[in-house]
Amino acid sequence: MPRIKLTIAYQGTHYVGWQVQPNGVSIQARLMDAVEALLGERVPVEAAGRTDAGVHATGQVVCLSTSRELPLKAYWRGLNGLLPEDIAVVRAEQVPEAFDPRRWSLGKRYRYQVSNRPSRSPLLRATHWEVFAPLDVEALRQGATHLLGRHDFSSFRAADCQAAHAVREVRRVEVVGQRGGDVSITVEGTAFLKHMVRNLVGTLMEVGKGRRPPGWVAEVLAARERKRAGPTAPAHGLLLEEVLYGEGPPPRSPGGMADDDTE
Incomplete structure (x- = not known):
């Protein structure tokens, strides 16, 4: 078949x-x-x-x-x-007949899009989070470095997340753009918790706005408490860019399990 x-x-x-x-x-x-x-x-x-x-x-x-x-x-x-x-x-x-789009996945890549223009943009309102406060893009990049690697991401999971554990591996966090223009945050990992990317972005925005220093992101991660992190970024700025595959089903380990939570 x-x-x-x-x-x-x-x-x-x-x-x-x-x-x-x-x-x-x-x-x-x-x-x-x-x-x-x-x-x-x-x-x-x-x-x-x-x-x-x-x-x-x-x-x-x-x-x-x-x-x-x-x-x-x-x-x-x-x-x-x-x-x-x-x-x-x-x-x-x-x-192959055995192909499973979820279990055969090696990971996913998401891109979150922010419009940092000083006024609203009607053409971007459905695909970008409009953040009018000027963003410090270099501070965003510094804060993002603390998210790389395998960690317990409990601080960035939704309250109703059904995943058995919060250990995940983030392989890439890349911030591109400039103050007053468009800023994108690309996040790639083996698997994600419910609202994890949106919570990461909401936390990084606190740094970009100057409300918190870049090192605060590491403190939030270590706390393993959702209330310590920033707000959940709006859904409409998030884009599932690619699902990654190899030649067959990958071996699984903690942090590399295929998940079925919504993003």
């Missing part, structure tokens, strides 16, 4: 998130409707991870299995003809 891997992009503004929910329209529901129209059958669609309401993606990975034999371009062009304009398939591949 063919196993199809789809890389999809979406603007999450008008959705309740990736996962099907009773309180509104989800990206998963829209994709499943399009797949059903294409294949003539309702099939499950599995994702590498869930994204919250308002969160966007350029590299979400989903998988489906079907008895239908179709050329790969049918999943690309065909589905794009059936999907709404704010969801698109950007790549389709056939993968």
Whole structure:
């Protein structure tokens, strides 16, 4: 039975998130409707991870299995003809039947986008967090260095996070941009806790605004208490940029477990 891997992009503004929910329209529901129209059958669609309401993606990975034999371009062009304009398939591949988009992942890369312009920007309001206070970008970079490595990230998990433990490994935190313009914070790691990236960004903004020194980030991390960290950054600034894979399922260790929490 063919196993199809789809890389999809979406603007999450008008959705309740990736996962099907009773309180509104989800990206998963829209994709499943399009797949059903294409294949003539309702099939499950599995994702590498869930994204919250308002969160966007350029590299979400989903998988489906079907008895239908179709050329790969049918999943690309065909589905794009059936999907709404704010969801698109950007790549389709056939993968081994055992492929699991979540458990085979080596990690994810997120990018958080901030507009630091002195006045609001109507064209960016759905994709950037507008922070009007001038940001010290170098201080942001210094604060971000304390987040690298394997740590207990309890200070940066949501109160209702269901993960069994808070040990995660962050491989990259990169701050790009300038005061008064656009600033992006790229975070790459093996796995993430619920709201972890948004809580990291909210904490770094306290440093960028000059309210806290860069070394305070290390103190927050060591405290393992959510109340010590900064606020949760808004969902609409977050972008799932890429899900990373190797040749097969990776070995797992504490901090490297595939997680299923929303971001």
